[in-house]
Amino acid sequence: MEGPSIVILTEELKPFFKNVVDDLGGTMAEKFPELKGAIFKKARSWGKHLLLVFNNSSLRIHFLMFGSYRINDSRDREPKLRLVFGDDKVEFYSCAIKTITAKELKEYDWSIDLMSEAWDEKQVVKLFRKKPDAMVCDVLMDQAVFPGLGNIIKNEILFKLGIHPELLIGDLSPKMQLGLVREARDYSIQFYEWKKANVLKRNWKIFRKRKCPVCKSDLEIGKTGKLLRVSYWCDVCQPK
Structure with missing residues (x-):
């Protein structure tokens, strides 16, 4: 996914800003237990990086060559990460996900x-x-x-x-x-x-x-x- 597509994704995530993450799923969910119950504050893009900012943590997602995402439209396989907001869910597939610090967020140029x-x-x-x-x-x-x-x-x-x-x-x-x-x-x-x-x-x-x-x-x-x-x-x- 090129930069403009990441910007569009941040716009699609706006309805979930200030919402609580009610549940997690996906093959990498156990690596981010702190996200359950966290408040989703905002999403930003830098280049091909999607930055998800919560009240207690931040994630960087890179979609690599073939990554994708779905909002309320699951694929027929398990995602890397699923964020559940009430009846809504956001899923990320075939991507690299890692936690980043507040300091790392500030270092983006x-x-x-x-x-x-x-x-x-x-x-x-x-x-x-x-x-x-x-x-x-x-x-x-x-x-x-x-x-x-x-x-x-x-x-x-x-x-x-x-x-x-x-x-x-x-x-x-x-x-x-x-x-x-x-x-x-x-x-x-x-x-x-x-x-x-x-x-x-x-x-x-x-x-x-x-x-x-x-x-x-x-x-x-x-x-x-x-x-x-x-x-x-x-x-x-x-x-x-």
Whole structure:
């Protein structure tokens, strides 16, 4: 789940704020006994992290590659964690969950979170330019630079700006570097709006496509960079 999807999840959890956790379930429930009877204060997102804050504890949930959640709509298998609020239940599947301290919560840097109102363009550009010898495809996926940016956003913004995924940061002009940072922010917000309107997939230009929507050439598809994440690109529109 990319950052915009986590923001939507925090919004879906708002009806449960200030409610008492009446019961727990799931394969990891025994690790968090303090949550039973706790008051659910708020939920926040930082990048791909979902932060659940209670009156006596806080959890960090990362949905990894295939994690998901359900609200009053159980799957046919046991979740990692189930939170019960009266007749309602929130369930988290295929994710990593851990308790974090108040100190750890305060250490989150909201100035680089793509979906945060505190996002600071200058700070992100500074971090971006510290990696001149790294491939663009790797730096975009670096959660210490672009928290919340995932593979969909990576592919879409590189295509939009005509940048080959295997170019190095140092290969880009300062103007292109700034443009890529800005597009990461702008597309993340657009991603959020499209997903809220249930039109996200129809707006993909290159992700999971076979033909370039501009020149109609066959797209290149392969694992790129040190992270070996799948990239989609057009050799004509995104020359190396």
